[in-house]
Amino acid sequence: MAIDYKLITKEGLWSNNTVFAQQLALCPALAVTTTATNGLGMGLATTIVLIITNVLISMFRGVVTQEVRIPVFVLLIATAVTVIDMVMNAFLHDLYKVLGLFIPLIVTNCVILGRAESYASRHPILPSIVDGVMMGLGFTFALVLLGACREILGSGTLFANASLFLGNAFAFLELTVIPNYKGYLIMILPPGGFLVLGFLMAGKRLIDNRSKSKMAIPINAVST
Amino acid sequence: MSTNQTILISGPHTHADNSVQYIMGNVIIALLPVTLFAIYLFGLPTLYLIIISLLSALVAEYGCLWLMNKPIRPFLTDGSALLTGLLVALAMPPWAPWWIAIVGSTFAIVIGKQLFGGLGQNVFNPAMLARVMLLIAFPLEMTTWISPHPLLFTGSPGFLESLQITFIGISDIDAISSASLLGHIKTELTLGHSIPEILQQQENFSLLNSFVGFTNGSLGESSSLLLLIGGLYLLFRKIITWHIPVAMIVTTIALASGFHYYNPDRYLDALFHLLNGGAMLAIFFIATDPVTSPSTAFGKILFGVGCSSIEYVIRTWGAFPEGIGFAILLMNALTPLIDHYFRPRIYGRNRSGKPLEQGGKS
Numbered sequence: 001m002a003i004d005y006k007l008i009t010k011e012g013l014w015s016n017n018t019v020f021a022q023q024l025a026l027c028p029a030l031a032v033t034t035t036a037t038n039g040l041g042m043g044l045a046t047t048i049v050l051i052i053t054n055v056l057i058s059m060f061r062g063v064v065t066q067e068v069r070i071p072v073f074v075l076l077i078a079t080a081v082t083v084i085d086m087v088m089n090a091f092l093h094d095l096y097k098v099l100g101l102f103i104p105l106i107v108t109n110c111v112i113l114g115r116a117e118s119y120a121s122r123h124p125i126l127p128s129i130v131d132g133v134m135m136g137l138g139f140t141f142a143l144v145l146l147g148a149c150r151e152i153l154g155s156g157t158l159f160a161n162a163s164l165f166l167g168n169a170f171a172f173l174e175l176t177v178i179p180n181y182k183g184y185l186i187m188i189l190p191p192g193g194f195l196v197l198g199f200l201m202a203g204k205r206l207i208d209n210r211s212k213s214k215m216a217i218p219i220n221a222v223s224t
Numbered sequence: 225m226s227t228n229q230t231i232l233i234s235g236p237h238t239h240a241d242n243s244v245q246y247i248m249g250n251v252i253i254a255l256l257p258v259t260l261f262a263i264y265l266f267g268l269p270t271l272y273l274i275i276i277s278l279l280s281a282l283v284a285e286y287g288c289l290w291l292m293n294k295p296i297r298p299f300l301t302d303g304s305a306l307l308t309g310l311l312v313a314l315a316m317p318p319w320a321p322w323w324i325a326i327v328g329s330t331f332a333i334v335i336g337k338q339l340f341g342g343l344g345q346n347v348f349n350p351a352m353l354a355r356v357m358l359l360i361a362f363p364l365e366m367t368t369w370i371s372p373h374p375l376l377f378t379g380s381p382g383f384l385e386s387l388q389i390t391f392i393g394i395s396d397i398d399a400i401s402s403a404s405l406l407g408h409i410k411t412e413l414t415l416g417h418s419i420p421e422i423l424q425q426q427e428n429f430s431l432l433n434s435f436v437g438f439t440n441g442s443l444g445e446s447s448s449l450l451l452l453i454g455g456l457y458l459l460f461r462k463i464i465t466w467h468i469p470v471a472m473i474v475t476t477i478a479l480a481s482g483f484h485y486y487n488p489d490r491y492l493d494a495l496f497h498l499l500n501g502g503a504m505l506a507i508f509f510i511a512t513d514p515v516t517s518p519s520t521a522f523g524k525i526l527f528g529v530g531c532s533s534i535e536y537v538i539r540t541w542g543a544f545p546e547g548i549g550f551a552i553l554l555m556n557a558l559t560p561l562i563d564h565y566f567r568p569r570i571y572g573r574n575r576s577g578k579p580l581e582q583g584g585k586s
Contacts, residue, residue: 184361195335
C-alpha cells in the first residue's frame with residue numbers, strides 16, 4: 001500500500017486540521033493564545049512532542065497488545081513531555097514561565113493520543129513522522145492565527161516578546177500594529193478566545209465551501 | 225363548479241392580533257419616557273450616543289441580513305434591531321464615547337442575535353450581552369458616571385461642546401463624574417463604614433430622588449418612576465405577563481429585607497435595591513424578553529426568582545457593584561433547561577405524557 005504523503009500533508013495542515021476541523025486540544029488552543037508568540041511556542045512544543053511520540057508508538061506498534069495499548073501510549077507520551085518540559089525550562093525559561101502549566105498538560109492533549117491511536121499505531125515509522133510533523137504544523141498554524149487575531153484586537157501588537165523565544169535575531173517580528181491602542185480587553189480574556197475561534201472556524205468552512213462549488217462547476221459543464 | 229368552495233386552512237384558527245412589529249413598537253413606546261428623561265438629565269451627548277447606537281444597530285442588522293441572503297426589508301423594519309440598539313444605549317454611561325456605542329450595538333446584533341440565527345433564535349439577551357461585554361472589555365469607560373447636567377440649565381454642554389464630548393472625549397472627566405451610588409457604597413463598606421453613615425454623607429441622596437431619577441448611573445438607571453410607568457403600560461397592553469416582574473420584585477424584597485433586618489449596618493434595605501442601579505429596567509424590559517425567558521408561568525416565576533437572587537448575591541458579596549446583567553445572562557442560559565423540566569400538561573394527557581384514563585372501557 002503506497003503512502004500518500006501529499007494527502008497526509010493536506011489533511012494535517014488544512015482539511016483535517018486539529019483545531020479547526022477535529023476541534024481537539026481546544027483547552028491549550030484557547031488558554032495560551034493571548035499572543036501570537038505564545039501560540040507559536042505552544043504549537044512548536046506540541047509538534048515536537050507529537051513527532052517523538054509518533055515515532056515511539058510506531059516503533060512499538062508490533063509488540064504492544066490491543067488490551068494495554070492506552071497505558072503504554074500514555075507512558076510514552078508522558079516521557080516525551082517530561083523531556084520537553086525540562087528542556088524548555090532550561091533553555092527557553094521566559095517562554096516556559098508564560099506557557100507554564102500547559103507544557104506538562106500536553107500529556108493530556110487529545111491531539112497526541114488521537115494521532116497515536118488513529119495513525120501511528122497502524123503505520124510504519126516514516127509516514128508517522130510525516131503525520132506528526134504535518135498535524136503539529138497544522139496545530140501551530142491554528143494557534144498562531146488564533147493568537148495573532150487576539151493579540152492584534154486585544155492589545156494592538158503582533159508577536160510581542162518574540163525575541164524572548166526565538167532569540168534577538170527575530171526581534172523584527174515584534175510589531176505594533178495599532179499605535180496608542182487602548183486595548184479591547186475581552187479578546188485577551190477567555191471569551192475572546194471562543195469568539196475568535198468561532199469566527200476562524202466559520203472562515204475555514206466558508207473557504208471550503210467556495211472551493212467545493214468551484215470544483216463542482218466543471219463537472220456540471222461536462223455532464224450537460 | 226360551485227363558487228362556494230370551502231377553503232381548508234389548518235389551525236390555529238384564532239389569532240392574537242400580535243406581530244413582531246406591534247410588540248417591538250410597544251416596548252419602544254414604553255421606553256420613550258425614560259429615554260427622553262435621560263436626554264434631559266444628561267444633555268445632548270446622551271442624545272448623540274442614542275442616535276449612534278440606534279444607527280449602528282440598524283447598519284449591523286442590514287449587514288448581517290445582506291451577508292446571509294435574507295430578506296432585508298421585513299427584518300429591518302420589524303423594530304427589533306431598533307429596540308436592541310435602544311436597550312444597549314440605555315445600558316451605557318451617559319457620556320460614553322462614540323465607539324462604545326458602535327462596538328456595543330454591533331456586538332449585540334452580530335454576536336448576540338444574528339449568529340444564533342436571527343430574531344427569536346438567540347439564547348442570550350443581546351443588549352445585556354453587549355453591556356456585559358463592554359463592562360469587561362472597557363472597565364474604565366463603562367464606569368465613568370457623569371453627575372446629572374439637565375438640559376437648559378447652566379453646565380449643560382452646548383451643541384458643539386456635546387459633539388466634542390462624544391467624539392473626542394472629556395478633558396476633565398474626574399471633575400464631573402463620580403462613582404454610582406451602588407459602587408460608592410461598595411467601596412465605603414470595604415473601608416469599614418456602616419451604611420447609615422455612608423448614606424448620611426451622600427449629599428443629595430434620598431429614596432425619592434432615586435425614584436424620580438436625579439441620580440447618576442447609566443441612562444436606563446436614572447428614573448425608576450418612568451420605568452415603572454413603562455412597565456405597567458406593557459403589562460396593560462399584555463406585551464409582558466406579570467410573572468417575571470412580580471417574582472423579581474418579591475425576591476428582591478424578601479432577600480434584601482431579611483438581610484437588612486439581620487444587620488442594617490451592613491445590608492441595604494429592599495427599597496434601595498429596587499430603586500437603584502439597573503433593577504427596574506431589568507425587571508420590566510430585559511428579563512421579560514419573550515425570546516430568552518421561559519414560556520410557562522411557573523418557569524417564568526422560577527426565572528424571576530433566579531435573576532433577582534443572583535443579582536442580590538453579586539451586588540452584596542460580588543466584585544461588581546451591579547450584577548443584574550450577569551444575573552440575567554446566567555438565567556438566560558438556564559432557560560432551555562427550565563423549559564424542558566416545567567412543560568405544561570398536554571391536553572388529554574397526564575404530566576408524564578401518558579394518555580388520561582378514559583371513562584368506561586374501550
